[in-house]
Amino acid sequence: MLKFVSLLLALSCCQGLHHNNIDDYVEAEPVFQASKYGSLWPLPQKVQISEVSFKLSSASFRIVDAKASSAGPSCSLLQSAYRRYYEYMFGSAKKQWGSKNNRRSDPSDLTELQVWITSPDSECDGYPSVTSDESYELTVNQPVAVLKAPTVWGALHGLETFSQLVSEDEYGAKSINATIINDFPRFQHRGILLDSSRHFLPIKVILSNLETMAMNKINVFHWHIVDEQSFPYLSRTFPQLSEQGAYHPYTHVYTPADVKMVIEFARLRGIRVVPEFDTPGHTQSWGKGQKDLLTPCYSGSKPSGSFGPVNPILNTTYDFMAKFFTEISTVFPDGYIHLGGDEVDFTCWKSNPDIQKFMEQQHFGEDYSKLESFYIQKLLDIVASTKKGYLVWQEVFDNGVKLKADTLIHVWKGNQEQYHNEMASVTASGYQTLLSTPWYLNRISYGQDWQGFYKADPQDFKGTDEQKKLVIGGEACLWGEYVDATNLTPRLWPRASAVAERLWSAKNVTDIDDAFNRLSLHRCRMVERGIPAEPLFSSYCLHEYKGV
Numbered sequence: 001m002l003k004f005v006s007l008l009l010a011l012s013c014c015q016g017l018h019h020n021n022i023d024d025y026v027e028a029e030p031v032f033q034a035s036k037y038g039s040l041w042p043l044p045q046k047v048q049i050s051e052v053s054f055k056l057s058s059a060s061f062r063i064v065d066a067k068a069s070s071a072g073p074s075c076s077l078l079q080s081a082y083r084r085y086y087e088y089m090f091g092s093a094k095k096q097w098g099s100k101n102n103r104r105s106d107p108s109d110l111t112e113l114q115v116w117i118t119s120p121d122s123e124c125d126g127y128p129s130v131t132s133d134e135s136y137e138l139t140v141n142q143p144v145a146v147l148k149a150p151t152v153w154g155a156l157h158g159l160e161t162f163s164q165l166v167s168e169d170e171y172g173a174k175s176i177n178a179t180i181i182n183d184f185p186r187f188q189h190r191g192i193l194l195d196s197s198r199h200f201l202p203i204k205v206i207l208s209n210l211e212t213m214a215m216n217k218i219n220v221f222h223w224h225i226v227d228e229q230s231f232p233y234l235s236r237t238f239p240q241l242s243e244q245g246a247y248h249p250y251t252h253v254y255t256p257a258d259v260k261m262v263i264e265f266a267r268l269r270g271i272r273v274v275p276e277f278d279t280p281g282h283t284q285s286w287g288k289g290q291k292d293l294l295t296p297c298y299s300g301s302k303p304s305g306s307f308g309p310v311n312p313i314l315n316t317t318y319d320f321m322a323k324f325f326t327e328i329s330t331v332f333p334d335g336y337i338h339l340g341g342d343e344v345d346f347t348c349w350k351s352n353p354d355i356q357k358f359m360e361q362q363h364f365g366e367d368y369s370k371l372e373s374f375y376i377q378k379l380l381d382i383v384a385s386t387k388k389g390y391l392v393w394q395e396v397f398d399n400g401v402k403l404k405a406d407t408l409i410h411v412w413k414g415n416q417e418q419y420h421n422e423m424a425s426v427t428a429s430g431y432q433t434l435l436s437t438p439w440y441l442n443r444i445s446y447g448q449d450w451q452g453f454y455k456a457d458p459q460d461f462k463g464t465d466e467q468k469k470l471v472i473g474g475e476a477c478l479w480g481e482y483v484d485a486t487n488l489t490p491r492l493w494p495r496a497s498a499v500a501e502r503l504w505s506a507k508n509v510t511d512i513d514d515a516f517n518r519l520s521l522h523r524c525r526m527v528e529r530g531i532p533a534e535p536l537f538s539s540y541c542l543h544e545y546k547g548v
């Protein structure tokens with residue numbers, strides 16, 4: 001009865017033959033077995049699945065608003081989610097068999113899922129935020145299944161979970177077991193960073209990955225939208241930034257309408273869009289369209305013709321930043337903006353005589369991190385005046401910049417010991433933090449590297465309970481030097497799914513064999529939904545990827 005029962009199954013007899021000469025690859029491959037949790041991913045906090053099973057028929061099954069729900073038919077967010085999940089559950093069956101196969105319902109069928117939003121404010125027309133209540137309760141039983149959630153954000157997660165409980169037999173018939181689920185995320189911030197500067201990412205790829213994020217209960221799209229290489233963001237205030245700084249001024253830009261579409265598509269799936277505009281380093285592309293923004297580097301006593309980080313000693317720099325971030329704060333509705341602040345190279349600043357003079361005047365000595373702090377503090381004041389909160393990469397904290405108490409510190413550097421120490425010292429200083437170091441998915445290697453991502457836990461550093469509470473989650477990062485629309489999706493999925501479960505499920509959900517069994521099926525489900533998620537290991541899916 002279980003979907004993909006015959007999903008096969010690592011043939012352990014033959015492994016050595018092909019892998020002989022790969023020395024650093026020693027872990028034994030897991031063998032697929034059906035999990036008692038079926039294909040649920042990420043695993044809910046509390047699950048009870050019984051052996052009682054109901055049939056579901058596409059002809060009779062409906063997802064409807066519960067009578068008492070605070071979100072009625074006017075909540076288009078839910079209505080479009082109902083259609084989407086109906087299509088996920090029955091779409092391929094219809095295409096495969098035609099409407100003839102829609103067998104008549106019989107009394108033992110489950111015919112209804114009622115969705116009941118319990119808070120007076122369903123948040124249907126709002127945006128998800130870091131404090132959104134994402135919890136839900138799902139009861140699958142006769143005569144109806146009920147999904148209860150305080151807000152639409154929990155309901156979206158519950159619909160995904162419901163769809164994951166539906167299984168298919170070899171004739172395409174659908175069924176679902178009686179189940180009780182009580183679920184909520186372990187961490188509030190569960191993100192994925194995509195980089196649209198090293199390579200331009202067409203909107204279609206971004207949207208299909210937002211779709212996939214929702215299947216994994218990821219709730220933050222960290223849009224690393226610009227960097228040294230290109231500036232594809234079309235600014236209304238400073239259109240010359242993308243005219244000069246994008247790879248192509250018309251075909252490789254995100255127009256205001258594009259950005260709006262991404263934000264709304266994400267909202268409908270409970271996903272926040274947090275844009276990153278990284279300064280003062282990583283800004284070569286900004287300099288092309290904005291004269292005097294970057295520091296002229298010197299070779300001896302003459303300008304060399306090349307440019308370094310943002311010029312922190314000119315008033316015009318701050319006038320520009322104030323106008324620019326005022327625009328950003330209105331274009332992106334989320335409460336946070338990521339301000340970067342990583343990897344500032346001081347060589348160019350050191351070479352410039354005006355900067356040297358400024359350093360003297362300010363009594364900074366030879367300590368250029370003081371100059372960086374000078375810049376960042378002014379920038380933080382500018383952004384704070386737009387009423388946004390901000391995230392910064394860890395260097396900003398490491399360099400001792402004075403920060404607002406509610407700044408989020410994004411940890412990305414070092415080996416395990418180093419990032420544990422960093423998390424400990426960031427939280428000891430009272431700042432909230434999120435982790436990315438173990439989740440640089442752009443780094444690839446042979447074999448099942450998802451297991452390493454799965455084992456990393458953002459709270460496994462030495463610290464008090466109070467410190468652990470300051471960890472709000474983490475992000476998987478897929479930097480774009482070697483990634484564009486051709487390989488982004490299979491490189492990201494299902495590897496990012498491992499991070500998704502670590503950030504959603506309870507801390508003690510660590511059984512790697514059970515994870516393999518569920519993730520194998522979850523990956524096949526993503527494939528069935530048209531997402532080219534790469535395989536974990538030798539096996540097959542009932543519905544293979546058919547290309548585009």
Ligand SMILES: *[C@@H]1O[C@H](CO)[C@@H](O)[C@H](O)[C@H]1NC(C)=O
Pocket residue numbers: 001002035036037038049050051052053177
């Ligand atoms: C669902 O019920 C069937 C029996 O009807 C049982 O074989 C199967 O293991 C159950 N599935 C799960 C995930 O518990």
Ligand SMILES: *[C@@H]1O[C@H](CO)[C@@H](O)[C@H](O)[C@H]1NC(C)=O
Pocket residue numbers: 315
């Ligand atoms: C920059 O602004 C500061 C503070 O408003 C002012 O004192 C200074 O004279 C300005 N510098 C220039 C070169 O305009």
Ligand SMILES: *[C@@H]1O[C@H](CO)[C@@H](O)[C@H](O)[C@H]1NC(C)=O
Pocket residue numbers: 506508509510
């Ligand atoms: C995790 O801990 C909870 C509560 O302590 C317990 O009920 C549950 O069975 C544990 N789950 C696993 C997978 O060990």
